[in-house]
Amino acid sequence: MADRYEEFRSEMIALLRDSRYIDILNFQLRSNEGPNIHIYPNAYRGVADAIERGIITIVCIDYFDDEFVQAGYINGLNAFIFKRSDVNEQKVQRALIIHEATHAAIDREGIGIHNAYLNEAAAYIAQAAVVLHNIHTHTQRRRANEYLREDSIRRQALRYAVRLVRRNPTFNFDAVELEPLLRVLRRYYKYDSYESDTFFSRIMTQRVRELSLDLIRQRGHI
Ligand SMILES: [Zn+2]
Numbered sequence: 001m002a003d004r005y006e007e008f009r010s011e012m013i014a015l016l017r018d019s020r021y022i023d024i025l026n027f028q029l030r031s032n033e034g035p036n037i038h039i040y041p042n043a044y045r046g047v048a049d050a051i052e053r054g055i056i057t058i059v060c061i062d063y064f065d066d067e068f069v070q071a072g073y074i075n076g077l078n079a080f081i082f083k084r085s086d087v088n089e090q091k092v093q094r095a096l097i098i099h100e101a102t103h104a105a106i107d108r109e110g111i112g113i114h115n116a117y118l119n120e121a122a123a124y125i126a127q128a129a130v131v132l133h134n135i136h137t138h139t140q141r142r143r144a145n146e147y148l149r150e151d152s153i154r155r156q157a158l159r160y161a162v163r164l165v166r167r168n169p170t171f172n173f174d175a176v177e178l179e180p181l182l183r184v185l186r187r188y189y190k191y192d193s194y195e196s197d198t199f200f201s202r203i204m205t206q207r208v209r210e211l212s213l214d215l216i217r218q219r220g221h222i
Helices: 005-015 041-052 084-088 094-109 116-133 138-149 153-167 175-188 206-219
Strands: 027-029 037-039 057-061 071-074 079-083
Touching: 005 041, 005 057, 005 094, 027 116, 037 094, 037 116, 041 094, 057 084, 071 094, 079 084, 079 094, 094 116, 116 153, 116 175, 138 153, 153 175
Parallel strands: 057 079
Antiparallel strands: 027 037, 071 079
16 A cells, blocks of 8 residues: 555645634633643644644654553654544544644643643544534444443543533633543553643654654653
């Protein structure tokens, strides 16, 4: 099968500039421990520009060690990671791209030490908003429900995010309503806060990139 890398890259840039999807994404998550996370449409346009300028790269790998991992964004590399077969077979969902692009948007903001769980919550909320936005017919609703029912950690997190956005389509939820989603993330994702203020100063040699990709393959989703 022909490699769709360049085509996918262009589609991704176009999606991150597409008002139909990104103009609905405007919310803030408040943190007690670090800066609040603010997600807004132009943050995605900024990510699109960074891809175009080569500041963010898109990397395809053959597999993730964890079979449930579909994609990732690696702060330390400014890189999106996708599975090559998904890219070639056009299986990468828009909502998933938005999830990873939300991580990239937060990384690009570069405002210091973020709470990693809030970062993850923001990505799931944006993903959920796009999932809901794409449902227009009964068939689409049935498919979305089937997808969400799947028994994996990431689907469970997405289910909580969908519930949250369904109840609060304008994202006016408070910390109490956000808590169930954060609880799921804390249970399964193991990481601490991370620094996101080095986005524009990343200089990666090819060798470091390759070594890091080996690590990504083993660790899976970031
Ligand atoms: Zn994520």
